[in-house]
Amino acid sequence: MAKRSETFHPENESDFLFEVVSGEFLETIEQAIEAHDEEKIRERLLVLDPPDLALLLEQLDAPDRRFIIQAIRQGFDYDTLLGLSDHVQSEVVEYLGIDALAKHLAELDSDDAFTLIDELPGDQQSEILTKISASQRASYEKILSYPEESAARLMQQEFVAVPSFWKVGDVLKFIQKSKAMPDEFYEIYVVDPKHHVVGVIPNSFLLRNQGDAPIRDIMKVDFKSIPANVDQEEVAYLFRHYDLISAPVLDESGRVIGMITSDDVVDVIDEEAEKDILQMARVSETNYNAPFYITSSQRIGWLVVTLINALLGAFVIEHYHATIEQKGSLAAFMTIVAAMGGANGMQVIAVTMRAFSTRLIHSSNIWRPILKESLVGLMNALVFSLVLTLIVLFWFKDPSVALILPLALIFNMVWASLGAVLLTFFIEKLGFDPAVSAGPLLTATTDVLGFASFLGLARLIL
């Protein structure tokens, strides 16, 4: 393939820098498809990097995708499959044919091949497993024995391990002669006869030393290694915290069985961040290419939670309907108390979650955020009470509401601050994810307490 080096310039016309698959490019391809110009499609698409080709395929309709795959079947880079969403991936595999996939699977890194097989739907998966070699199948099944989202599922099984009595020159000779080298690697592992890692040598250390240097003298002994069954979030934390580029993965007996590199971890961090953001917005999954009725059904779960929360609030309000009928404006002001409590609580949840994920909070120092957030909540509640009292007095000229509103507001905002820390802490301790449940649970309380405190006081005083 005749690729050329690319530098992207900010003077580009496109929406983004680094944009290969621009709107304009997309149009060119769609026109070529309409004109059945296979030659042009091959010319434009076979020079693309796999991630860019994947991005293009995601943006087309199914018939167009079929046409393109037929046109570029020869010379198709199977790495492209890794950039596709599940839905489109299984479709493209169908167009390519299981036989072709089985033949080309060995070109991929083992972690990529594993991910690919794992993501295929059941029928395609069992078909491909009958067509790959016995050793590939064994390696697939070994990985499958580890839990989902574990380090083992992330690692590649290709790595370089050498005995500790070698010299740098021996390592170079070994690397140059061995046929089963990983495509790229950033460090090699020094192992004892039991295949336990005793040291790690970054490639740059090998380059920097003469051939006669014993590797025992140049290897790093303060390295991090990862048990095969830990969760990928822990792996991401380790890479982020210690700025790692690569780390060995060990099985239960401490033998090195694979290697995780930082590009895999970047994907995990991106995935986890996406999950957190979607969960904050109460969406369980995003699949841009799913048909609308599937998307609709995926969204309903969280909307039901919202409905239950809203019904809870509605029942409280309904309980005070006689009070509201005395003075309709109460309905206007009660929503302010609930909204301010909810907003305040969400802020505290986000900050507390962050402190947890950067590991600044433990059980032994949880009193710190409790104290601080309650103070912050009280202070801000006082500020907004003052503002609202003035608004109600001078705008609505309603002294009784000017008395009730600040009291309810202070109560609700301080509760929101305190409740947010406690709720996040307990959900975290129970082993659940506060990004999912803390928000709706807290909002339910700030709505109910906001409405009840304000309307309750109103009934007492009016």
Next chain:
Amino acid sequence: MAKRSETFHPENESDFLFEVVSGEFLETIEQAIEAHDEEKIRERLLVLDPPDLALLLEQLDAPDRRFIIQAIRQGFDYDTLLGLSDHVQSEVVEYLGIDALAKHLAELDSDDAFTLIDELPGDQQSEILTKISASQRASYEKILSYPEESAARLMQQEFVAVPSFWKVGDVLKFIQKSKAMPDEFYEIYVVDPKHHVVGVIPNSFLLRNQGDAPIRDIMKVDFKSIPANVDQEEVAYLFRHYDLISAPVLDESGRVIGMITSDDVVDVIDEEAEKDILQMARVSETNYNAPFYITSSQRIGWLVVTLINALLGAFVIEHYHATIEQKGSLAAFMTIVAAMGGANGMQVIAVTMRAFSTRLIHSSNIWRPILKESLVGLMNALVFSLVLTLIVLFWFKDPSVALILPLALIFNMVWASLGAVLLTFFIEKLGFDPAVSAGPLLTATTDVLGFASFLGLARLIL
């Protein structure tokens, strides 16, 4: 330092795997501080990795931090400063003394030294600039001439560049003799006489080839390079999209001036994800160690936005207070219409933002999400209308509300879906960040339209 290799086992007692600074460890240190046991502090803390020492310092009070720094001043690893928040960093620099920092600054990678100087408060910054060498100052000022959060601010200025007529053996000799090598590097750059990069050689390629192989034959010519002035978010996208480990940074004339590695990018991705999550929760900044009155003032901005939104809604409700006084239950049901519209809109904003950031949406195909999301919104609105009609009919036994509520709900939810896509799209096009503004803007409309449509219909029909 006598560090030992660590493997972490899931059977650990601590809250997290990979937890060095556990609650228990923290207590031990606090006891040692109380007992003024400097020996124990040195013994426990000088073996820590810099990121772990930083995490510990973040969790102590200022006097304890001062005591610790005095105890471990000899042997203090200046990389530790990089893991500290601004507030704690400047405090620790004060304890260490500017002279000591100036002396040890050269031990850091240039990108880390730059970040450190850049983060110091004004007085410490100008003092350190008078104490470092002229060449360090020049290099600092060169980086400073590039925009904030640009690639140049992220890169390190140490890298390996060699002419294209060399052989692998020449490169090895150069690396082994040169004194100014970066600490670790993952690839070297092949440059022409104008210092333009013509090829990239991963270290593993150098290891794999014999000394007499011309580097021209083994270098990769399809590599990505990064202009020095692009934003770090673009850099993160490039690394994520193409699974890069390292990339050269070019100045305006195309000369290579630095190197970005994937550990820097992991930090950026983490930062950007944190920013997005905090913005979804309407918090502008999180500084766990800031005093409560500073935190309080930092939170107020977004609470003011919430207040304005809530007041807008309150004005609409107030407009219909006579209608509400006729039937107090209306106040209960109107909140459901607003809540469902808001929740639906937030879902669509999150999904649309994600489609933008993975570059699936362009101006030319924006009709796709508009069409799909409107359909999804309509479908879910119909489902929840049915549910609510049944609840109102059989529970509240209120046929007139059972007629009004679904109509208002369908209107508000379909608007929320459509409005969310349009708003995200226009904010994105105008060059702003939808994570910041799309939520509050849309919620303002779903509140106002939710209340107005429901109460307006009620006034017409009742």
